[in-house]
Amino acid sequence: MQVIFARRARTPDGWKQNVRITCKGGVISTIEPDSTAQADDTRVDTLLPSLANLHSHSFQRAMAGMTEFRAAGKDSFWTWRDLMYRFVEHISPEQYQAIAALTFMEMQEAGYASVGEFHYVHNQHGGQHYDNQAELSEQVFAAACQTGIGLTHLPVLYSYGGADKAELNGGQMRFGNSVETYATLVESIRKSAEQTLPVDTCVGIAPHSLRATCPEDLAQVLHLAQDKPIHIHIAEQPKEVSDIQAWLGARPVEWLLANTPVSDQWCLIHATHMTGAETQNMARSGAIAGLCPITEANLGDGPFNGVAFLANDGAFGVGSDSNVCISLSEELRTLEYSQRLRDLGRNVIIPGEGSVGDVLYLGAATGGAKALNRNAGRIETGALADLVAIDSTSPALCALREDQLLDGLCFAANGTVVTDLWSAGRHQVQSGHHINRDQIVTSYKAAMSDLLASI
Known part of the structure; x- marks a missing residue:
């Protein structure tokens, strides 16, 4: 059992003062506002429900900064993807673990308590399976154990090189x-997760995209999800939209909604290029929009239809995707800024009046938890203790009223305001740093030295 005493905490009923929270078995058991701190309590300034990072390819963290040189011709998502493919050919299992551990640690220091690892590197160089088909997933598991992050693992079905079964x-x-091999892989991964990871771990499925699978295969694998999340990349790039339309006779989101049982079990990643009707229908389906604004800007994907989606009560969360820059606050503000740049206005994503920061932060907390099948995203008895503490006395926040703190966190602050973080009650970030930071960074640097020497 552990007890947290917060000067203030954001609950579903609003801000509460002098809040004493007891956690047992990773779950919030009691919440006592207007309390007095006890000697053994962990004291923090401002306590918030932590966000889930709902979409990550952790290995791509090792590429950050390597693809920002313009070569001859026009750079695009597709030229970036070619560089990524060449890079990934060289990563060993041990290097994969070290990279994932650093990525997860940085997420926690940024304020994310959990991650949806959209994991598609399964095989050896050339495509041969490892003797243990789940080898690389187990390296991700080792990184999750080392960092203590809450993990929703999403093994990816990737069967084709492009639309029309390339x-x-x-x-x-x-x-x-x-x-067939994917079904075996999912079964093996679930057995390994049950044996090695905490009970808050979840293993869902992830058909990579319509272009990397096909309608028949997609229909066959959906039962593997059972009651766990289904994530899929969708409509990220105009070329993807045109390729799918030419092959399947409909735009990607249009086709998916018409031909699969999309519901709140699903998370549609990116969904950048949608018509008004697609946006409305996706919102009404209950599917979570998995938005990755930093990566979507970095790759030149374009802005999501956020204003229309939220106006139709759509649910969303955010993820760091390529992990080129892991920053919770920057992810949220980039989402709003992308809408402002498109619409030439300010404070545009919020339906009606009110705090944009509240809509962004609390909306992402709720939607992200749902996307990862975590009973989290709120400070409430019975919920997982996925919690983050920030310092409201920091220069970025000290001038703000209580009702402006989430606006300040989203638009004026950076990760340095995070002081503590709990992932299902595991107190992994203390005084602004992960408790295993030194070991994780040392292992990462050694892995990168070996990796770069092999390329």
């Missing part, structure tokens, strides 16, 4: 599985 080639060979 063959896999190059770096894609490390991703490939048939429906």
Whole structure:
């Protein structure tokens, strides 16, 4: 059992003062406002429900800064993808673990208590399976154990190199599985997770995209989800939209909604290029929009239809995707700023009047938890103790009223305001730093030295 005493805490009923929270078995058991701190309590300034990072490819963290040189011709998502494929061919299992551990640690220091790891690197160089088919997933598990982050693992079905069943080639060979080998992989991963990871761990499924699978295969694998999350990349790029339309006779989101049982079990990643009707229908389906604004800006994807989606009561969360920059506050403000740049206005994503920071932060907390199948995203008895503490006396926040703190966190602050973080009650960030930071950073630097020497 552990007890947290917060000068203030944001609950579903609003701000509460002098709040004493007891956690047992990773779950919030009591919440006592207007209390007095006891000697052994962990004291913090301002306590918030922590966000879930709902979409990550952790290995891409090792590429950050390597793809920002303009070569001859026009750079795009597709030229970036070619560089990523060449990079991923060289990563060893041990290096994968070190990279994932650093990525997860940085997420926690930024304020994320959990992660949806959209994991598609399964095979050896050239496409041969490891003797243990779940080898690389187990490296992710080891990184999750080292960091204590809450993990929703999403093994990816990636069968084709592009729309209309194009063959896999190059770096894609490390991703490939048939429906049959994928089913075996998911079963193996779930057994391993049950044996090695905390009870708050979840293993869902992730058909990579319509272009990397096909309608028949997609229909066959959906039962593997059971009652766990289903995540899929969708409509990220105009070329993807046109390729799918030419092949399947409908735009990606249009086709998915018409041909699969999309519900709140689903998380549609990006969904950047949608018509008004698609936006409305996706919101009404209950599916979570998995938005990755920093990556979507970095890759030149374009802005999500956020204003229309929220106006139709759509649910959303945020993720760091390529992990080029892991910053919770920057992810949220980039989402709003993308809408402002498109619409030439201010404070535009919020339906009606009120605090934009509240809508962004609390909306992402609720939607992200739902997308990862975590009973979290709120400070409430019975919920997982996914909690983050920030310092309201920091220069970025000290001039703000209590009702402005989430606006300040989203638009004026950075990760340095995070003082503490709990992932299902595991107190992994203390005084602004992860408790295993030194070991994780040392291992990462050694892994990167070896990796770069092999490329």
